[in-house]
Amino acid sequence: MSEKGKPGSPEPWRDKSSKPYIRIEHLVKKFGEFTAVNDVSLSIYKGELFSLLGGSGCGKTTLLRMLAGLEIPTSGKIFIDDVDMATVPPYERPTNMMFQSYALFPHMTVEKNIAFGLKQDGIARSLIAERVSDILDLVQMKPYAKRKPHQLSGGQRQRVALARALVKRPKLLLLDEPLGALDKRLREQTQFELMNIQEKLGITFVVVTHDQEEAMTLSTRIGVMNAGQIVQIGTPQEIYEFPGTRMVANFIGSVNIFAGRVIEDEPDYVLLHSDEANADLYISHGIACAPGAEVWVAVRPEKIVASRTAPAETRNQLKGIIKEVAYMGNLSVYLVKLETGKIVKVTMPNQVRSSENRLTWDDHVYLSWLSTSGVVLHS
Amino acid sequence: MKRGLSLFVLICMILGFIFLYAPIIVLIIFSFNKSKLVTVWQEFSFDAYVNLVNNKQILDAVWVSLKVASLSATLAAILGTICGYVLTRFTKFRGRFLFLGLVSAPLVMPEVITGLAMLLMFIQLDGLLQNIFGIEPVGRGLVTLIIAHTTFATAYVAVVVQSRLAGFDRSLEEAAADLGARPFKVFFLITLPIIAPGIIAGWLLAFTLSLDDVVISDFTSGPGASTLPLVIFSKVRLGISPEINALATILILIVSVGIISANIIGRQREKKN
Numbered sequence: 001m002s003e004k005g006k007p008g009s010p011e012p013w014r015d016k017s018s019k020p021y022i023r024i025e026h027l028v029k030k031f032g033e034f035t036a037v038n039d040v041s042l043s044i045y046k047g048e049l050f051s052l053l054g055g056s057g058c059g060k061t062t063l064l065r066m067l068a069g070l071e072i073p074t075s076g077k078i079f080i081d082d083v084d085m086a087t088v089p090p091y092e093r094p095t096n097m098m099f100q101s102y103a104l105f106p107h108m109t110v111e112k113n114i115a116f117g118l119k120q121d122g123i124a125r126s127l128i129a130e131r132v133s134d135i136l137d138l139v140q141m142k143p144y145a146k147r148k149p150h151q152l153s154g155g156q157r158q159r160v161a162l163a164r165a166l167v168k169r170p171k172l173l174l175l176d177e178p179l180g181a182l183d184k185r186l187r188e189q190t191q192f193e194l195m196n197i198q199e200k201l202g203i204t205f206v207v208v209t210h211d212q213e214e215a216m217t218l219s220t221r222i223g224v225m226n227a228g229q230i231v232q233i234g235t236p237q238e239i240y241e242f243p244g245t246r247m248v249a250n251f252i253g254s255v256n257i258f259a260g261r262v263i264e265d266e267p268d269y270v271l272l273h274s275d276e277a278n279a280d281l282y283i284s285h286g287i288a289c290a291p292g293a294e295v296w297v298a299v300r301p302e303k304i305v306a307s308r309t310a311p312a313e314t315r316n317q318l319k320g321i322i323k324e325v326a327y328m329g330n331l332s333v334y335l336v337k338l339e340t341g342k343i344v345k346v347t348m349p350n351q352v353r354s355s356e357n358r359l360t361w362d363d364h365v366y367l368s369w370l371s372t373s374g375v376v377l378h379s
Numbered sequence: 380m381k382r383g384l385s386l387f388v389l390i391c392m393i394l395g396f397i398f399l400y401a402p403i404i405v406l407i408i409f410s411f412n413k414s415k416l417v418t419v420w421q422e423f424s425f426d427a428y429v430n431l432v433n434n435k436q437i438l439d440a441v442w443v444s445l446k447v448a449s450l451s452a453t454l455a456a457i458l459g460t461i462c463g464y465v466l467t468r469f470t471k472f473r474g475r476f477l478f479l480g481l482v483s484a485p486l487v488m489p490e491v492i493t494g495l496a497m498l499l500m501f502i503q504l505d506g507l508l509q510n511i512f513g514i515e516p517v518g519r520g521l522v523t524l525i526i527a528h529t530t531f532a533t534a535y536v537a538v539v540v541q542s543r544l545a546g547f548d549r550s551l552e553e554a555a556a557d558l559g560a561r562p563f564k565v566f567f568l569i570t571l572p573i574i575a576p577g578i579i580a581g582w583l584l585a586f587t588l589s590l591d592d593v594v595i596s597d598f599t600s601g602p603g604a605s606t607l608p609l610v611i612f613s614k615v616r617l618g619i620s621p622e623i624n625a626l627a628t629i630l631i632l633i634v635s636v637g638i639i640s641a642n643i644i645g646r647q648r649e650k651k652n
Contacts, residue, residue, distance in 0.1 A: 068553075068557055069557075070553050070556070070557070089556075090553070090557050091556050091557070091558075091559045091560055091561055092559075095557070096557055096558065097553075097557045099550045099553070099554055100550075101550050103550040103551050103553065103554035105551060105554075105555070105569060106551075106573065107573060116555070116558050116560075116568075117559055120559035120560050120564070121559055164554075164558070168558065168559070
């Protein structure tokens, strides 16, 4: 095997010389008048766990189904390992999919479900048995091999579906809302199992999800989709810390957004005035746009500090009254009403145990954040 | 249920069961009557059963009925499955609505009309075969009976299969294709086994409808191919004989055993699961 496509660095997408394993070029899918996927271009590298994140109806599942060959693109191309997939039917693609409904064959046992794909390839029976047994060990479902799908719990079904998709060792594994049907506890547990399996087998994963937490934990990179288009691609950290648009900022985690007008824009800082907050906001990087331009500043709730006394730094300082307090255990969430009426969300870790001196309802507080914490958004 | 049954419910139930089963019970009782007259009780005997076993006409008719029923049910199951599949899977072809109507029309068509139409068609076909191919007229018989029964039973199977397919999760087929199964294999390994209960139910329905049918059979049968209902009907016209009672009793016994064992098997399966 050649070395091409092998992850040379842990972040192959930064390396100009590395070759993408999956190339999606100007992909469009229309259902009648409705455009489900609108001109998507995307490169995914070998060994990645790439998440397509978006609300329902954003086209993420359609994109996944086109990769599997279950939908035929209206236009555009898909290459997997340099092979054009245009004329390759689903049963000949080097991909396997884990369906949102799991789609386990109800009339077959767990074992037979998993062996199904191998049988289609005409693999020797003894080898099939061996590989089924191995994969059952991997997903810890050995004791349930002889059961039918309806005798399994949701979590067990999910493992079988995963095993069935993995057992053929596809070049690309597609997962449609893999953890959607699980409760929170099982979800977290399986997330880590999924990551372990992915690392162990080195298969490239593309995961579709609407759950931003799931995408954040699992992925090497996330593609945020909206209305059939990919609006931003980046590592979980990039997407969270440097969202490109208000939509992305809102979709991933919670955020406070202040509409503002640029007063000064220099290479190393921007000063804006926000009428909404009735304050000047200062961000320590230039944005290269004309004074007077309308922009938005996004500040994550955990980046904001609330205190009863005024902080020394006067920039990025707001004043307000605490209207709502939610105690979450590890942290508390405060909703602070500014004089202008705007509500700002602040989360603060509960560092000390005692409840004395803790901020509470109707306290007058100062809100402040570092000049590096805000992100300027243009749309 | 709250403790026991109230008296009113109990009476209703008893009356209901009497209404349903009294005729059958009378029939069974009189099958053990020694008298040649069906309506007068003489004494207990198995004469009717002995006569039945020796009655070649009735036994032949039973054989014809079973042959026609099983063959036409099988043909109808195949054709009906294809119809049902097409109707649920290909939702956008031209004339789908017309096809849908045509498939289900036999369900509501008066049997007399279907039977008459069949008869006319068979006569025309015979003529055509003779004039064009020079084949001797076949006349009415086993073949025409089977064709006629298949025709109306197909509609029933199509409806049953269609409803089974309507609740079918398409992602199962997609998963099979994704795992490397060609369309042909997907159908035989996934779709067919899952809709099999529907097809079997359709087959059983077609089988019983065929066994039961008098009107269409009367139009389309010929000499040497009388089904059981036709023989019973013609015999009854000459007065009911105890043999018919005996035959009916045996049929009831077979049906009851069939239903009861099917229930037991079903329940055991449920327990196992």
